[in-house]
Amino acid sequence: MNGCRFCGNTTTKKKIGCGPATKPEWGRWHCNGCGSFGYIDNPGVDDLGRIYETAWQDTDRSGAFAAGSTDLKIARSLLDAINFDTSQSHCLDYGGGRGVLAQALVDRGCKSLTVFEPFGQNPGLPESVSWVNDLALIQQQKYDLILMVEVLEHLLDPVDELKKIRELLSPGGKLVITTPNARGWRARIDGFKWREVQNPTHINLFSSRSLQAVLREAGYMFTKRVQRPVTYRAKGLKAVALTITQILGVDGGLRFIAATDGEGC
Numbered sequence: 571m572n573g574c575r576f577c578g579n580t581t582t583k584k585k586i587g588c589g590p591a592t593k594p595e596w597g598r599w600h601c602n603g604c605g606s607f608g609y610i611d612n613p614g615v616d617d618l619g620r621i622y623e624t625a626w627q628d629t630d631r632s633g634a635f636a637a638g639s640t641d642l643k644i645a646r647s648l649l650d651a652i653n654f655d656t657s658q659s660h661c662l663d664y665g666g667g668r669g670v671l672a673q674a675l676v677d678r679g680c681k682s683l684t685v686f687e688p689f690g691q692n693p694g695l696p697e698s699v700s701w702v703n704d705l706a707l708i709q710q711q712k713y714d715l716i717l718m719v720e721v722l723e724h725l726l727d728p729v730d731e732l733k734k735i736r737e738l739l740s741p742g743g744k745l746v747i748t749t750p751n752a753r754g755w756r757a758r759i760d761g762f763k764w765r766e767v768q769n770p771t772h773i774n775l776f777s778s779r780s781l782q783a784v785l786r787e788a789g790y791m792f793t794k795r796v797q798r799p800v801t802y803r804a805k806g807l808k809a810v811a812l813t814i815t816q817i818l819g820v821d822g823g824l825r826f827i828a829a830t831d832g833e834g835c
Contacts, residue, residue: 574601574604574606574608574780575774576601577603577604577606577779577780577783578603579601579602579604580603581601582599582602583598583599584597584598584762586598586762586767586768595611597609597610598767600761601780604777604780604783605752605757605758605777605780606752606775606776607767607772607774608774609773609774612726613770613773618726618771621771622771623689625689640670640719641803642673642674643803644801645670645673646674646677647801647802648671648719648748648800648825649674649675650798650800651798651800652744652746652796652825652827653798654715654744654746656679656715657680658681659682659713660682660684660712661682661684661714662684662686662713662738663675663683663685663686663717664686664721664735665686665687665718665719665720665724666685666686666687666690667687667719668693669690669701671717672685672699673695676695676698683700684699684700684702685700686705687701688704689703708738709737712739712740712743713738713739714744715744715746716735716739716743716744716745717745717746718746718749719748720749720750721747722747722749722776723749723750723772723774723775723776725773725774728774729784732784732790736788736789736790744827745827745829746825746826746827746828747785747826747827748823748824748825749776749781750772750776750824751777751820751823752775752777753778753779754815754822755815755821757822766822776824777824778819778824781824781826785828789830790829791829791830791831792828792829793828793829794826794827795825795826797816797817797818797819797825799817
C-alpha cells in the first residue's frame with residue numbers, strides 16, 4: 571500500500587514491535603493528510619480470534635484492551651450526549667462487550683434490546699434482552715438505534731461491516747459510533763507511541779475526516795459529530811480539561827451519529 575486507504579495521501583511507516591499472535595512484524599502506517607493509522611499488512615482473522623478468546627478468559631480485566639473497558643457511568647453519559655429516546659425504540663448494541671452499555675439501556679427503560687457480541691457471553695442481563703453471537707441470526711431485523719461503542723477500530727473491513735449494519739436500520743434509524751480520535755491532542759503528540767496505536771487489536775484508527783469518508787462509502791449520507799461532553803473517570807482539573815477538549819473536538823474520542831436519510835440526524 572503506497573497511500574492512505576481512506577484519503578489517498580502519503581503515509582509514514584514504522585515497525586513498532588511484535589505483532590498479534592503469530593504475526594511477526596507489527597508495521598503501522600500514519601497518514602500525513604487525514605491523520606489516520608492502520609496496519610501495513612492486516613493481521614489474519616485467526617490471529618485476532620486467538621487474542622479475543624484469550625482476552626475473554628481473563629478474570630482480572632487485563633484483557634480490557636480487547637474486550638472493552640467502558641463502565642456504567644460512561645455508558646449513561648454517552649446516552650445523555652446522543653439524546654435519543656430509547657424507551658420506545660428497537661435497539662441493537664453491536665459489539666456489546668461485557669454488557670455494560672446494554673445494562674445502561676435497560677436502566678433507561680429500553681424494552682426492545684438485542685446485543686450482538688461474537689466472543690462474550692450474556693453476563694446476566696434481563697431475559698427481555700436478546701443476546702446473539704452470530705449476526706446472521708438478526709439479519710432480518712430492523713432497528714431504530716444501533717450503537718457501535720469502541721468497535722469500528724477493531725474491524726478488518728469497516729466499510730463492508732458498516733454496509734451490513736446499514737441494512738439493519740429502520741427508516742429514519744440512527745447509527746451511533748464511538749471510536750478513538752486519531753487527530754486528538756494526545757495522538758498528535760505521541761504519534762506511533764499513542765496508546766491506541768499500541769493496542770494490537772486496533773486495525774484502523776480514524777480521524778473525523780476519514781471516519782466520514784468511510785461512512786459515505788458505506789452508504790450513510792448524513793453524519794453529525796457529537797461534541798456534547800461525555801463524563802469519564804477524570805476528576806478535578808483533569809475533568810475540566812477533558813470537557814474543554816471534547817467541546818473543541820480535540821479529545822481522544824470521536825462520537826458520530828450517522829443515517830441513510832435526513833430524518834435520522
